[in-house]
Amino acid sequence: MARAENKETAGPATRLVANVARNMRVQKGWTQEQLGSEIGFTGAAVSAMETCAQPASDQMLVELERVLGGGTGIFEEARTHVRLDKYPAQFKNYALLEQKAVGLSLYATLVVHGLFQTEEYARALIGGGDPPLPEERVEELVEARMSRRVLFNREPVALIELILEESVLRRTIGSEEVMRAQLLYLVECGRRRNVTLQALPLDCGLMGEHAGAYGEMNLVETPEHDHLVYLEPQEEALLIKDPAKVSTYAQRYAKIRAQALGPRESLGLIERLAGDQQ
Template sequence: MAAMPPRQSPTVRRRRLAMTLRQLRDRAGITSSEAARRVDHDASWLSRIETAEVRPHPNDVRALLNLYGVDGDQAEAVIAVARQARQRGWWQRYSDVLPDWFATYVGMESEVSALRIYECQMVHGLLQTEDYARAVFRGAPVPMREEEVERQVALRMERQAILDGEDRPVLGVVLDEGAVRRAVGGPEVLQAQIMQLIEQSTRTRFRLQLLPFGAGTGFDGSFTILDFPHMPEPYPDAAEDRLVYIDTLTGALYLERPAEVAAYATAFEQLCALALSPADTRDTLRAIAQELAA
């Protein structure tokens, strides 16, 4: 089989497959336990598939699709996704420094169609310079060996590849002013980081806004909203697919319920309304960079 394109993530494919099989079973009016029994498995096996905990064999997927009355081109499209879900992601070569909870995020980030990001503490990883990223990892609450720092920096730089190419995602970022004034790595590193932000902000499909201290409000905690592309026909699933990611020191939250996602989408819109325009953001960043140079 040919290698998967860089923007085709097995993590996203596994998640899409789980959603599709769950929806198809619901439409067929078959319970989870009954469906599992009829393909010679137990209910816990199908439950783990429908929650994306395990990657089913394509032959098992074909059996489920036959049970649900899905055949022809639609069935083949789903089975192709099942095969793709079993491949290795590019990020797995960093497994020595990449915890499972963050590997899931990196896998999903690799195939998003849009990202909406609010950062209140520091510049987001997708926008960091190497020196800034290195300073972030060296100053992490949990100390790292220098070789671990360099591996983490390499991973972070490789993640940024999604911002290049014709299929790059739409990117909307709101940075709290504190995130660009916090002296990560010292004045020279921060100034270089800010200059790169200014340059990046002129790219197409990217909207950068600064939430100034003068706005008088903010949001208690950074978050990222990920939107995933629709699968092309004849794939049977046309459902809207998005989630919210929030990381912590030792783990992450993945919010998928429509009400949860809607609440964060509303919060992001409010932050955009309070933040400076892209042009005013660039002017303010230039002024901060000049202060640092002085």
């Protein structure tokens, strides 16, 4: 069931798609049920999209472009912006930076970084959050999170580094089956030529040093080669642009990288942990 509150909080791209699709449908003389039949959705789904009760999914936008777009590309162009409308407010600015970045250096301490999550892992994580979310909102957020994967295959290529605490790899989210699939997906990602994946071992602090003690971070290099840091403590957002502060985070990240296992050792550890989930 679509959420009524979406009608009041829908973003500009969601509203634009709703208005354009409605006007094009009316010009063709189609009912909502007829348009739904043409694009493979129910009339109720078309109604929810047109009233902004439920933003159009990626697949719906693809089909709207095919059936109504007429070569204009308007629904295709809207896909990125509708995705942004689905993100939590504090994440939207970073989402734009992430998709345009030429380089990302990521450090995750509690759960697998969102960019690297499987659909099942993300659904278990989002659905198990507090306060509980309606099922429709969970699916909306899962879809939005999965859409971030386009960065892996984007041209020009983005160089992505991810350091995960070993505890993240050992923490079961959802079920053993879900976790095993997540671990195997990390291995798949780590074998990409534009991805470097490392694990920070549990015993990294035995000598009294743990450079990652202050928590996770996202370092971003923009197409203009500016360097930024994004932090998200307790669902709050902090975007740091000051060069001196960014330099401090970059140095800290370099230390964390030095304390982590090498990429080959890290993938070996993840594969062994995946085997333990069987």
